[in-house]
Amino acid sequence: MQCMQPIPTIKGMQYTIRNISKKADQILRRRAKNENKSLQQVAREALELGAGIVPLGKQPVKYRDLSDIAGTYVHDPGFEEAMRDQDQVDPRDWE
Numbered sequence: 001m002q003c004m005q006p007i008p009t010i011k012g013m014q015y016t017i018r019n020i021s022k023k024a025d026q027i028l029r030r031r032a033k034n035e036n037k038s039l040q041q042v043a044r045e046a047l048e049l050g051a052g053i054v055p056l057g058k059q060p061v062k063y064r065d066l067s068d069i070a071g072t073y074v075h076d077p078g079f080e081e082a083m084r085d086q087d088q089v090d091p092r093d094w095e
Contacts, residue, residue, distance in 0.1 A: 020028075032042040045055070054060045 028042050028046060029039060031037075031046075032039045035042065048055075052060075
């Protein structure tokens with residue numbers, strides 16, 4: 001009689017997530033179908049990506065926006081004057 005070894009498994013947390021929006025459901029199901037993956041796998045990938053987990057062999061997404069400086073403008077009369085001067089059109093430049 002041969003003794004069978006248990007198959008090693010990767011254990012992870014199990015979640016039950018309720019109240020998924022209809023739009024998210026449609027997008028995840030469409031992606032699963034297009035990528036020939038299970039809904040479970042696509043949802044897990046989306047959750048990991050949203051949590052900032054980068055898949056093996058991939059580069060992290062670089063977000064290029066101005067959120068770090070948005071809302072930091074300080075009124076500067078000198079700047080405003082320079083902008084008004086810049087907005088002046090000299091007709092001689094168009095001859």
